[in-house]
Amino acid sequence: MKALLYTPSLPRFFGARLLGKRFPRKLLPLRLAEVPLPEREGFLRVRVRLSGVCGSDLALLYGKSPPSLSPFFSFPAVLGHEILGEHEGALVAVNPLLACADRGLPPCPRCQEGEEGLCQNVAEGPLAPGMLGYNRDLPGGWGEWVLARPERLYPIPPGVPEERAVFAEPLAVVLRGLNKLKPWPEEVLVLGMGTIGLLAVRLLRALGYAGRLLAVAKYPHQAERAKAFGADGVYGSAKEALLARARRYRYLLFEGHRGGYEAVVEASGSGRGFREALALAREGGKVLLLGAPGLEVVDLSPFWFKEVALWGSYTYTREEFREAVGLLPELEGLESLVGGVYPLEAWPEALVAKGKALFRPKG
Known part of the structure; x- marks a missing residue:
């Protein structure tokens, strides 16, 4: 499948960190590539409809991510953790977390409490470290397909436009924070x-x-x-x-x-x-x-x-993600935040778009 693959490069990391948005986009460690879609028992194939460009993605590309987080990501990886997908003809929001249950491990103390976003095993088990979008074993949403377990898929309520539905993941982050x-x-x-x-x-x-x-x-x-x-x-x-x-x-x-x-x-x-x-x-x-x-x-x-x-506030619980999806019908106007929808080939333009940039892969 076609996907945008991020491959770390120390010279480019320091160059992008030093120059910021002035760093030539063609030199960023991102390229359009043919990537094999893996098979994994218990995971479903989900066609990507839209995937957002998050501030954390830009921070990674421009060398602004804290080095202390690097052991909990794994690369090269297909980026994109804000994912609206399609499975069996239905639109679904994809919860990108890969916690104990996804990794085939007994639940850690935080997962036992329902706090999967604070899972202590994000770098353990048969899967590489990191959630979808920062994981070398499973592709993120900047590609044509993702893999996710059934309980990570949340049906989009009827009548919600796709360009609003893709905000489910960042909404869940904000919801968790505001509740604090x-x-x-x-x-x-x-x-x-x-x-x-x-x-x-x-x-x-x-x-x-x-x-x-x-x-x-x-x-x-x-x-x-x-x-x-x-x-x-x-x-x-x-x-x-x-x-x-x-x-x-x-x-x-x-x-x-x-x-x-x-x-x-x-x-x-x-x-x-x-x-x-x-x-x-x-x-x-x-x-x-x-x-x-x-x-x-x-x-x-x-x-x-x-x-x-x-x-x-970093991620969310399953309940917070579900609540965010349930709020989408009454959040009219969110789609006005979208600054543009881009094919994967137009990634240099998407990274500098005003407003929220979305990728629409076609597979």
């Missing part, structure tokens, strides 16, 4: 209006959050969409948001603040966003990381000086 903010605070600030930030705004309202919901958006079109999704107000920058709520103090060349927001959701996935979120949180406030900033230098003083609490 309960009991709901009176006010939430979402920092970063990319796909994850806009999903957070939309999902908060869909879950019945009635408090004050604010956002920080870099671009005017993001601000408009945030308001359409339920934001009460939008700031043009983190600095603007900080000055609107916090008191500023100066000593010599240094600046500090008191006050801020009860809960801050960091959705940009950048180190700068992480630092800004810590500054924006009020004393005793909460910061929820939905992005993945990786290796960054961060002032840790807010954790003790302001007693800020930090939460993270």
